Amino acid sequence: MKRSTITTVAALAIAAGVPNVAQADSPDPASLAICDGGWKTDIYAQSKKHLGKGPIYKDGPGGTMVLTRTQAGTASTAITAGGGVTVSGIVAEAKIEVSRESVAAVSWDTQHQFRRDVTRGKYGNAQYGSWGHSVKWQKYYQLPNCKKTQVTHGTADIANTTIGFKYWETSS
Template sequence: MMKRAAITAVAMLAIAGVPNVAQADSPDPGAFAICDGGWKTDIYAQSKKHLGKGPVYKDGPGGTLVLARTQAGTASTAITAGAGVTVSGIVAEAKIEVSREAVKAVSWGTQHQYRRDITRGKYGNAQHGSWGHAVKWQKYYQLPDCKKTQVTHGTADVANTVIGFKYWETTS
């Protein structure tokens, strides 16, 4: 019995010594939360986006769009709205939250082949680029009690190492 009481006492001291464990009787469960605080960048929304670079190739109406050689190019991550973050910071956060293939920039050479049948009466269009993401980000200061004070927010287009053609059809 003495051994059980000693273990219970040690367990109670261990729980009491952990600052971020809320007590069951506490009216505010987050009252004991402790965060590391400081400036944080967070991506809170994302969607796939083709970041096309260079010329748009067009053929038709109808038939087949054939590209044997395209223009070399580079697609880069760019902050499209907002201020207070860096491209490196957005790419680092995107690697964690969106895609591990996120990069500051991706380049390609001129040797590409692409073939696509065009619907009768329509024009086929193609552009080479990075299959990246459009993201929404926020930069905030986190207080030691884990509350956030939002400082700024914005959007960015994040390049990806996956490259290729985007194809679409038009009526003219």
């Protein structure tokens, strides 16, 4: 079979939607994917993180810790490493990939009472803030053949609309 005949058969098969058929003169026969290309931001790792704001309260040893938060505050999303992305861009991606409750900033101004028994001989610690996430992100340019060229990467702490006290105990 002549090369032009092979190319014609392959072109007809592609037009007919036959999978895994590529042109014989294609430099990469397996690469028929087509992507929209352009700049993309992607979150590829996440973990829950309390974004504490304001004082850390300490009580003990032992007993009961009672706190009433009356001071207003705000916890904000922050890009902690890397560059080339905006807070609004990272929050938009986080709403898709991490939590739809992700926000650029969350504020509070109402009273919140917290009560916790402290283990005997230990000290109770508490801090108010947003129950958000720590993420790793990358920004890259995607070529029409779906290959990525990574431009930059970094980390960010993303605020969430869920707020409250974080509690932990220490020996001193």
